[in-house]
Amino acid sequence: MSGRLASIVLVLLVLAGAAWAQNPPEPYVIGGIFSITGPASYLGEPERNTLQMLINEYNTKGGIKGHPLKVVIYDDEGDVTKARLHAEKLIQKDKALAVIGPSLTHTSMAVLPITQKAKVPLISCAAGIEITHPAAERQWVFKTAQTDAMAVNRIYQYLKKHNISQVAILTVSTGFGVSGRKQLTEQAPQFGIKVVADEVFGEKDTDMTPQLTKIRNTPAQAVICWGTGPAPAIVAKNLKQLGMKIPLIQSHGAASKKFIELAGDAGEGILMPAGKLVIYPSLPDTDPQKAVLARYDEAYRRAFNAPASSFGGYAYDAMKILALALEQAGPDPDKLRAAIENTKNYVGVSGVFNMSPEDHNGLTPEAFVMVKIDKGEFKPAE
Amino acid sequence: METLAALSQYLISGLTNGAIYALIALGFGIIFNATHIINFAQGEFVMLGALCAISLHQAFPSLPVAFVGAVLLVTLLGLLFERLALRPVKDRSPLTLIIITVGGAVLLKGLAMLWWGKEAYNLPPFSGAVPLSFGPATILPQNLWVLGVAALLLAGLEAFFRLTLTGKAMRACAYNPVAARLVGIPAARMVQLSFGLSAALGAAGGILIAPLTLGVYDMGTMLGLKGFSAAILGGLGSSLGGVLGGLLLGVAESLASGLISSGYRDAVAFFILLVVLFVRPQGLLGGRS
Numbered sequence: 258m259s260g261r262l263a264s265i266v267l268v269l270l271v272l273a274g275a276a277w278a279q280n281p282p283e284p285y286v287i288g289g290i291f292s293i294t295g296p297a298s299y300l301g302e303p304e305r306n307t308l309q310m311l312i313n314e315y316n317t318k319g320g321i322k323g324h325p326l327k328v329v330i331y332d333d334e335g336d337v338t339k340a341r342l343h344a345e346k347l348i349q350k351d352k353a354l355a356v357i358g359p360s361l362t363h364t365s366m367a368v369l370p371i372t373q374k375a376k377v378p379l380i381s382c383a384a385g386i387e388i389t390h391p392a393a394e395r396q397w398v399f400k401t402a403q404t405d406a407m408a409v410n411r412i413y414q415y416l417k418k419h420n421i422s423q424v425a426i427l428t429v430s431t432g433f434g435v436s437g438r439k440q441l442t443e444q445a446p447q448f449g450i451k452v453v454a455d456e457v458f459g460e461k462d463t464d465m466t467p468q469l470t471k472i473r474n475t476p477a478q479a480v481i482c483w484g485t486g487p488a489p490a491i492v493a494k495n496l497k498q499l500g501m502k503i504p505l506i507q508s509h510g511a512a513s514k515k516f517i518e519l520a521g522d523a524g525e526g527i528l529m530p531a532g533k534l535v536i537y538p539s540l541p542d543t544d545p546q547k548a549v550l551a552r553y554d555e556a557y558r559r560a561f562n563a564p565a566s567s568f569g570g571y572a573y574d575a576m577k578i579l580a581l582a583l584e585q586a587g588p589d590p591d592k593l594r595a596a597i598e599n600t601k602n603y604v605g606v607s608g609v610f611n612m613s614p615e616d617h618n619g620l621t622p623e624a625f626v627m628v629k630i631d632k633g634e635f636k637p638a639e
Numbered sequence: 640m641e642t643l644a645a646l647s648q649y650l651i652s653g654l655t656n657g658a659i660y661a662l663i664a665l666g667f668g669i670i671f672n673a674t675h676i677i678n679f680a681q682g683e684f685v686m687l688g689a690l691c692a693i694s695l696h697q698a699f700p701s702l703p704v705a706f707v708g709a710v711l712l713v714t715l716l717g718l719l720f721e722r723l724a725l726r727p728v729k730d731r732s733p734l735t736l737i738i739i740t741v742g743g744a745v746l747l748k749g750l751a752m753l754w755w756g757k758e759a760y761n762l763p764p765f766s767g768a769v770p771l772s773f774g775p776a777t778i779l780p781q782n783l784w785v786l787g788v789a790a791l792l793l794a795g796l797e798a799f800f801r802l803t804l805t806g807k808a809m810r811a812c813a814y815n816p817v818a819a820r821l822v823g824i825p826a827a828r829m830v831q832l833s834f835g836l837s838a839a840l841g842a843a844g845g846i847l848i849a850p851l852t853l854g855v856y857d858m859g860t861m862l863g864l865k866g867f868s869a870a871i872l873g874g875l876g877s878s879l880g881g882v883l884g885g886l887l888l889g890v891a892e893s894l895a896s897g898l899i900s901s902g903y904r905d906a907v908a909f910f911i912l913l914v915v916l917f918v919r920p921q922g923l924l925g926g927r928s
Contacts, residue, residue, distance in 0.1 A: 298757040457901045463852030466652040467897035487759035487853045498779045
């Protein structure tokens with residue numbers, strides 16, 4: 258008899274224990290959509306890694322407002338359809354309270370109507386200006402990557418200073434290149450610059466000598482190449498092959514160690530706008546970003562045994578801005594959205610963010626610095 | 640003068656790419672002659688050649704070792720592919736076998752992605768990267784390597800088919816497999832050999848262009864497609880046709896992106912292919928249907 262009583266007590270205790278275990282606060286679910294595989298994997302992989310790393314960091318520190326963080330990350334492979342599908346899943350099934358990503362402009366554009374409709378904040382890691390512009394129509398959409406418009410602004414500022422007024426542009430036929438091409442042609446007159454050649458190449462093309470040969474026959478004083486992945490490195494090699502001596506300027510999409518490695522000797526002297534991450538050791542100590550950049554790079558190296566990239570930095574800033582907003586406003590969608598929109602003076606990897614109802618990116622062209630490849634290293638060009 | 644310079648530049652660029660398409664087209668042709676199937680894994684042999692050479696070069700920094708080693712490795716893989724994936728198949732209809740090669744291509748690409756990751760890699764050029772002037776145009780030593788080695792391989796291949804007993808036996812199998820078997824030629828071994836040969840040609844092509852185009856796990860698909868187009872263009876199964884098709888395709892692409900617009904590069908190549916197929920379905924030099 259006493260045996261049965263003991264077992265009943267035991268069952269009750271177990272149930273009570275289960276009830277106790279349910280007591281800790283519910284986790285905050287954060288969604289991620291990145292191009293982890295496919296041609297843009299060099300963006301998606303560091304973004305995924307960075308987000309994972311930050312989530313672990315927050316959780317070891319006890320989460321946000323006592324709530325542990327749970328992250329659900331999907332791979333869209335750079336595919337618009339998959340990105341949309343994952344966004345639906347994150348909202349309907351996983352009940353994510355905010356989504357970080359996607360990695361690319363066109364996938365972000367495909368996802369944002371879904372998050373807009375569901376009233377879930379989306380913090381994109383892509384560069385296209387149209388993602389958050391106009392902000393009044395995209396209340397729930399934010400982004401942390403510098404816009405290509407800023408990169409173009411920075412390049413043209415530099416060219417103007419060096420009295421270069423005729424440029425050839427060579428852009429990739431993907432969304433990144435199309436958007437860059439638009440900015441390059443539209444902003445040129447403001448700086449008194451004339452685009453004298455306008456060529457395009459495919460993302461997977463392996464020989465750009467025909468386009469460059471055409472450019473060689475124009476009075477261009479510099480070539481601006483707008484692409485990502487291995488193709489810009491091939492452009493650098495082809496330019497050298499043709500014996501062209503005019504400066505080559507790459508977009509911020511090429512600003513990674515991998516580019517230097519792929520371009521090899523042909524990379525020497527190439528200029529590009531880049532986030533400060535690639536040159537942070539040579540920044541003055543007065544630069545407010547220096548400490549943030551060093552912390553991010555060191556943490557990333559420890560966790561993944563590889564240097565941090567600016568692309569991972571987009572996810573870093575997205576998660577930090579989201580965490581600041583969550584700490585301030587909690588998970589209520591409207592309050593959370595407002596808190597993100599009011600992010601002020603957040604010193605991040607990609608720059609100092611000052612968001613507002615009119616500006617859901619919050620960066621200025623000063624987020625970029627012009628860098629030059631010098632003996633296989635990025636050095637400040639100015 | 641300027642147009643002349645531009646034209647010769649397009650020609651150099653087109654011929655370099657075309658030589659690689661030709662090597663791939665020959666690979667398609669050899670296997671087609673031996674088995675009457677199209678080996679869709681041909682482009683993957685090119686990719687494997689490039690990536691194996693890059694890895695070997697990182698381990699032993701000697702280009703000849705990397706070149707020969709990678710060609711041998713990929714040849715072995717080609718032999719194994721035939722032995723393990725194609726020979727055991729009971730239903731030997733061409734369609735089944737072709738689907739198996741498509742599966743093989745997907746598998747090889749996937750394995751390459753797991754092994755090398757999704758990044759591109761660089762192979763140093765065989766003899767420096769200082770451009771040489773070539774009349775009004777400039778040319779990289781690597782372009783000369785591509786053209787020269789491709790020509791050597793083609794000549795070697797032709798000699799092999801015309802002068803050696805094994806080569807003659809392979810040709811006999813291609814013309815009439817039943818008769819070849821009756822006179823005692825081991826047809827199965829000849830088929831396997833054709834896979835080894837075409838894998839070797841593909842791998843050599845991949846290694847030759849790696850210093851120009853970088854090596855990456857998914858480079859094979861497009862190259863395979865271009866090589867296939869070149870083979871069809873020239874006439875499937877004809878060696879000379881494959882070479883002609885490859886060079887024509889390469890030059891057409893290069894001229895299209897230089898003279899018309901870079902956006903039309905692939906379109907023009909495939910347009911020419913379609914026209915040839917409408918007007919002369921057997922290809923430029925293809926005799927047999």
